[in-house]
Amino acid sequence: AAEGADLLKATQLKARKKRLRFQRSKIHDWGLVALEPIEAEDFVIEYVGELIRPRISDIRERQYEKMGIGSSYLFRLDDGYVVDATKRGGIARFINHSCEPNCYTKVISVEGQKKIFIYAKRHISAGEELTYNYKFPLEEKKIPCHCGSRRCRGSLN
Numbered sequence: 001a002a003e004g005a006d007l008l009k010a011t012q013l014k015a016r017k018k019r020l021r022f023q024r025s026k027i028h029d030w031g032l033v034a035l036e037p038i039e040a041e042d043f044v045i046e047y048v049g050e051l052i053r054p055r056i057s058d059i060r061e062r063q064y065e066k067m068g069i070g071s072s073y074l075f076r077l078d079d080g081y082v083v084d085a086t087k088r089g090g091i092a093r094f095i096n097h098s099c100e101p102n103c104y105t106k107v108i109s110v111e112g113q114k115k116i117f118i119y120a121k122r123h124i125s126a127g128e129e130l131t132y133n134y135k136f137p138l139e140e141k142k143i144p145c146h147c148g149s150r151r152c153r154g155s156l157n
């Protein structure tokens with residue numbers, strides 16, 4: 001019964017899929033833009049990728065670095081697991097970071113499978129670029145942030 005409810009919930013989330021477009025970003029390379037207004041707390045999109053164990057993600061991260069695809073499309077979960085959208089991923093992987101984001105992410109277990117859902121933090125107008133806080137861990141080597149928001153922290157990590 002619980003499984004069914006989860007599945008139903010996930011399906012309902014899917015049903016309200018928003019019209020989004022992948023295009024050049026003012027923040028970095030490519031980004032995702034809302035083609036229609038999105039209400040606060042609305043479900044926007046799922047961050048689809050492969051769920052991989054911590055060890056595998058370390059190996060892949062080194063691989064991606066070597067292949068020069070820069071910071072990969074790895075979305076780290078709190079328990080160390082990672083959703084890797086590099087090879088098999090949805091367009092959510094193009095959402096950029098902002099220090100004042102208009103979206104936020106939630107990890108929900110659907111039938112025991114962890115999924116990353118992205119919701120609107122506030123009303124988003126058509127034409128706005130979607131952003132969420134990457135919450136990267138602090139590092140020595142800084143990635144400068146170009147979110148352009150007034151309270152920008154200056155770096156992603």
Ligand SMILES: Nc1ncnc2c1ncn2[C@@H]1O[C@H](CN(CC[C@H](N)C(=O)O)CC2CN(Cc3cccs3)C2)[C@@H](O)[C@H]1O
Nearest residue numbers: 028029030069070071072073094095096097144145146147
């Ligand atoms: N507020 C920000 N300020 C500066 N840089 C940002 C910001 N927010 C995202 N970033 C960059 O974007 C990567 C996250 N990327 C999100 C989409 C990206 N815009 C894209 O076009 O692919 C995914 C990674 C995978 N990499 C492939 C590459 C494409 C071009 C050079 S490397 C980018 C991050 O790791 C950053 O390097």
